[in-house]
Amino acid sequence: QKEVEQDPGPLSVPEGAIVSLNCTYSNSAFQYFMWYRQYSRKGPELLMYTYSSGNKEDGRFTAQVDKSSKYISLFIRDSQPSDSATYLCAMSGPGGGNKLTFGTGTQLKVEL
Amino acid sequence: SQTIHQWPATLVQPVGSPLSLECTVEGTSNPNLYWYRQAAGRGLQLLFYSVGIGQISSEVPQNLSASRPQDRQFILSSKKLLLSDSGFYLCAWSLGGPPGNEQFFGPGTRLTVL
Numbered sequence: 001q002k003e004v005e006q007d008p009g010p011l012s013v014p015e016g017a018i019v020s021l022n023c024t025y026s027n028s029a030f031q032y033f034m035w036y037r038q039y040s041r042k043g044p045e046l047l048m049y050t051y052s053s054g055n056k057e058d059g060r061f062t063a064q065v066d067k068s069s070k071y072i073s074l075f076i077r078d079s080q081p082s083d084s085a086t087y088l089c090a091m092s093g094p095g096g097g098n099k100l101t102f103g104t105g106t107q108l109k110v111e112l
Numbered sequence: 113s114q115t116i117h118q119w120p121a122t123l124v125q126p127v128g129s130p131l132s133l134e135c136t137v138e139g140t141s142n143p144n145l146y147w148y149r150q151a152a153g154r155g156l157q158l159l160f161y162s163v164g165i166g167q168i169s170s171e172v173p174q175n176l177s178a179s180r181p182q183d184r185q186f187i188l189s190s191k192k193l194l195l196s197d198s199g200f201y202l203c204a205w206s207l208g209g210p211p212g213n214e215q216f217f218g219p220g221t222r223l224t225v226l
Contacts, residue, residue, distance in 0.1 A: 044202070
């Protein structure tokens with residue numbers, strides 16, 4: 001079993017839809033959670049960073065963490081074609097030397 | 113603000129040839145530095161990380177090596193490339209110190225070994 005599981009997609013939605021992207025993890029030591037957006041042939045870009053259970057909102061993006069269920073989500077409201085990218089979840093815990101464990105990424109396509 | 117550079121952006125090399133990829137960070141001191149390889153559908157694989165000059169930790173035994181000759185310079189090398197070394201190589205940095213710091217990625221180098 002992988003430490004972090006993420007549905008690879010592809011996920012195709014119409015413009016304006018609410019998108020839900022999810023990751024599950026098995027290591028209860030993970031305390032810090034990140035979402036990255038990666039456009040084709042580019043490096044990942046940090047979108048959201050959280051370290052506690054609950055919700056964190058930034059513009060059209062909301063990151064949700066449920067440590068009891070070992071489940072994190074990224075919601076995108078009013079999705080736009082420019083949101084079309086691969087979204088990677090990442091997480092780390094104490095003793096890891098700031099090393100991150102990544103999901104394999106979910107490919108999202110927002111269609112006009 | 114901090115900036116991370118990688119070069120070259122694209123590289124095509126024959127099997128058996130040497131490799132040197134360079135990464136530099138500006139705007140911060142004593143960062144943690146990382147090399148990742150990304151293969152299609154397989155996510156990001158951590159290859160090496162460094163918490164200081166000359167300090168390298170290898171995550172996966174392989175045909176590659178890394179060096180950190182200066183505080184903000186990280187180099188990925190190989191003496192003889194294999195076909196399986198093809199991929200998208202990403203350098204990243206984070207602040208040192210306590211765990212939980214975010215990592216910031218460079219633009220990547222796409223390596224094709226023929």
